[in-house]
Each structure stands twice: as C-alpha cells, then as structure tokens.
Amino acid sequence: MAVTLARARRVGCAAVKALLRFAFMVANNLVAIPSYVLYLLALQPLRALGSERFWYVEGVLFKWLLAMVASWGWWAGYTVVEWGDDVKAVSEDEAMVLVNHQATGDVCTLMMCLQDKGTVVRQMMWLMDHIFKYTNFGIVSLIHGDFFIRQGRAHRDQQLVLLKEHLEKYYRSRNRKWIVLFPEGGFLRKRRETSQAFAKKNNLPFLKHVTLPRLGATQVILKTLVAQQENGTLAGGDAVIKESKSKGLQWVIDTTIAYPKGEPIDIQTWILGYRQPTVTHVHYRIFPIKDVPAEPEALTHWLYQRFIEKEDLLTHFYETGAFPPLQGQTKAISREMTLSNLWLVGIQSLAFLSGGMWYCIFQYFYHCLF
Numbered sequence: 001m002a003v004t005l006a007r008a009r010r011v012g013c014a015a016v017k018a019l020l021r022f023a024f025m026v027a028n029n030l031v032a033i034p035s036y037v038l039y040l041l042a043l044q045p046l047r048a049l050g051s052e053r054f055w056y057v058e059g060v061l062f063k064w065l066l067a068m069v070a071s072w073g074w075w076a077g078y079t080v081v082e083w084g085d086d087v088k089a090v091s092e093d094e095a096m097v098l099v100n101h102q103a104t105g106d107v108c109t110l111m112m113c114l115q116d117k118g119t120v121v122r123q124m125m126w127l128m129d130h131i132f133k134y135t136n137f138g139i140v141s142l143i144h145g146d147f148f149i150r151q152g153r154a155h156r157d158q159q160l161v162l163l164k165e166h167l168e169k170y171y172r173s174r175n176r177k178w179i180v181l182f183p184e185g186g187f188l189r190k191r192r193e194t195s196q197a198f199a200k201k202n203n204l205p206f207l208k209h210v211t212l213p214r215l216g217a218t219q220v221i222l223k224t225l226v227a228q229q230e231n232g233t234l235a236g237g238d239a240v241i242k243e244s245k246s247k248g249l250q251w252v253i254d255t256t257i258a259y260p261k262g263e264p265i266d267i268q269t270w271i272l273g274y275r276q277p278t279v280t281h282v283h284y285r286i287f288p289i290k291d292v293p294a295e296p297e298a299l300t301h302w303l304y305q306r307f308i309e310k311e312d313l314l315t316h317f318y319e320t321g322a323f324p325p326l327q328g329q330t331k332a333i334s335r336e337m338t339l340s341n342l343w344l345v346g347i348q349s350l351a352f353l354s355g356g357m358w359y360c361i362f363q364y365f366y367h368c369l370f
Contacts, residue, residue, distance in 0.1 A: 004014025018272040025072060025271050028138050028348070032068055036061050036140060038358050055174045062144050063235025064347045065137075066121055069110035071344040072107075073270045077277025077340040080337040083133075084284040087253055090281055091118035094177050095251040095286075098303075100210050100310055101182035102189075105265030106257055109280050110180065113337050118180050121182040125171060127163075127181040127217060145170040149217065151185055160216050168226045179221060183213035183303065188264075209262070209314035210307050215300050222299070225249045226289055249289050256283040256310045260315045281334075283313055283323045
C-alpha cells in the first residue's frame with residue numbers, strides 16, 4: 001500500500017510539473033512569437049534604409065527565440081555533450097550541416113547545442129518538412145527564410161527546383177552562413193525498413209541506426225552555393241586568398257546525434273519534461289568542400305560513406321557509451337555544452353516584457369480609435 005501511495009505521489013507530482021511546464025510553454029509562445037513579428041513590422045523602415053541591418057536584428061531575435069526553445073529542455077535537465085571536431089573554428093564560414101534524424105527532439109537538440117557557436121544560429125537556414133509550416137513556429141521560419149520541403153516521389157523534382165530558387169533568392173541576400181538538413185528524408189523509425197530493403201536490393205550495407213540518405217537536396221545546395229574559390233584557394237589555381245571568409249560553402253559538417261540506449265527525445269518530452277534528465281551526445285566531423293565530389297555518382301557514394309560512418313559511430317556509442325577517438329587521437333575528447341541560466345532568464349523576461357508592451361500599445365490605440 002505504501003509503495004502504491006508513494007508511486008501515486010510521484011505520478012501526481014510529474015503530472016503537475018508537466019502541466020505547469022505546458023502552461024509556461026503556451027504563455028512563452030503567446031508573447032514571444034507575436035512580439036517577434038511585431039518588432040519586425042515596426043522595423044520595416046530600417047529594412048528600406050538597408051536590408052543588412054534589418055536582417056541582423058531579425059537574426060538576433062531569431063536566436064533568442066531558439067534559445068527559449070532550448071531553455072525548455074535545459075531546465076528539464078536535457079543537456080548535450082559534444083565530441084569530435086570543434087565546429088566553433090568554422091562558425092564564421094559558410095557550411096552545410098548534415099544531420100541524422102531520429103525524432104522531433106533532434107531539432108531542439110540542435111537549437112540548444114548551436115547557441116554557443118558565435119553567430120551561427122542567427123545566420124543559419126533550416127530545411128525542414130513542410131508540416132512544420134503549420135506549427136506555432138511556422139510564421140517565424142517563414143519570415144526567417146527557412147525552406148519547407150514536401151516529401152514523396154510525386155513532389156521531389158518540383159521541390160528541388162523550388163529549393164534552388166529559394167537559395168538563390170534568400171541565402172546570400174540575408175547573409176546566411178550555415179544550412180542545416182536531414183538527408184535521410186524522415187525519421188529513422190519510419191524509413192528504416194524501406195532503406196534496408198533498398199540496401200539489400202542494391203548490395204549496400206545493412207544499416208540499423210541510420211538510413212541511406214537521399215541525394216537531391218544535398219546536390220542542389222552544393223551546386224547553388226559552392227563558389228569557384230574554396231578554402232583559400234582558387235579552383236584550378238594556386239593563388240591563395242587572404243580573406244578566410246570567402247564566398248561560397250567552405251565546409252560540410254557531418255553531425256551525428258546519439259541518445260542513451262537509442263531512445264530519442266521527442267518534442268512532447270522536451271516541452272513537458274516527464275523524462276528523467278538525459279544527456280544527448282553530438283559528434284561533429286568537418287570536411288573541406290574541396291573534398292566533396294560534384295558528380296552525382298561520386299557524390300552519392302561520398303554521402304553513403306558518411307552515413308555508413310554514422311552507423312559505425314552509433315554502434316560504438318551504444319556499446320560503450322562514448323564515441324571513438326578521431327583519427328590521430330588515442331582518446332576521444334568530449335566537451336560539455338553549457339548555457340547561462342542568467343542569460344536564459346534575461347531572454348525569457350524580455351519576451352514577457354515585450355508581450356506586455358505590445359498589449360499596452362494595442363490597448364492604447366484601441367481606446368483612441370473606439
């Protein structure tokens with residue numbers, strides 16, 4: 001009986017905590033997202049004077065919004081440990097980020113672990129499933145210039161054309177630096193069986209922890225954003241460019257997300273916090289763009305190799321609880337990613353103060369007009 005009562009208490013406390021967290025998330029969205037939109041509407045004259053300043057301000061607001069999402073997980077005890085290459089070294093360069101996809105929490109994890117990577121978050125572009133357009137965050141992503149892609153063979157060719165047009169119109173004009181995509185084209189649990197059947201038919205490796213990636217979006221991004229100069233060297237020449245931040249993609253960042261016991265965090269867990277504190281592990285490997293082939297067949301092979309390597313990384317992680325060391329290292333080095341609670345509280349406070357300010361402004365004009 002005592003055990004039952006103790007368990008009932010724990011369940012009750014967890015339910016109350018989840019309800020309070022949900023209420024906070026709803027309030028957070030109700031003040032932060034409209035404030036983001038209204039600030040940008042108010043700043044339209046600045047856009048007319050110079051779009052660069054406008055998109056700088058928009059990027060700062062965008063980063064703060066993503067920090068709010070990160071705070072929901074951070075305060076629930078969902079933290080990140082990073083492995084592999086240090087991506088801060090290329091945070092000011094243009095890069096394409098390839099990520100394995102297990103659940104909706106992957107996006108939240110990236111929102112958290114990229115917060116301390118300089119200007120990356122405010123200058124990044126996301127490729128995401130079109131269904132996200134209809135979520136509460138859809139209006140923010142639309143304004144920021146993210147691309148919503150429809151999955152399925154029937155839409156594939158048209159979507160790739162639209163992606164190319166979108167990149168040409170928005171990527172450089174808004175001074176974007178990193179572009180994030182999930183080449184598998186869906187969650188692991190949904191695509192694994194189909195991917196394994198395709199691998200068997202085409203004599204490709206049998207993968208359990210990732211699926212074989214799709215080429216289309218990656219190829220369009222490379223064709224559209226890779227410039228003639230690469231990593232300080234003119235393509236086909238020996239002249240060294242002193243400017244380290246050259247035009248065009250400079251790097252591909254192969255990012256592998258691993259959850260303890262292979263149990264991913266979804267967005268509901270991130271919001272409600274009913275799962276015990278969890279450490280998510282993120283592994284980075286950086287490739288110079290000059291090492292990435294341009295021809296479709298060679299690019300397909302290169303991309304497959306990255307996900308075969310991800311499979312090996314994840315297998316090692318699930319067996320040992322750690323990623324293997326990089327080539328040339330004798331021991332794998334991990335880095336605990338941290339966020340400042342004071343900074344997060346400051347951003348949340350600004351969001352609620354902004355919501356109150358806009359409410360007062362609307363009330364004032366309403367009484368003046370009516």
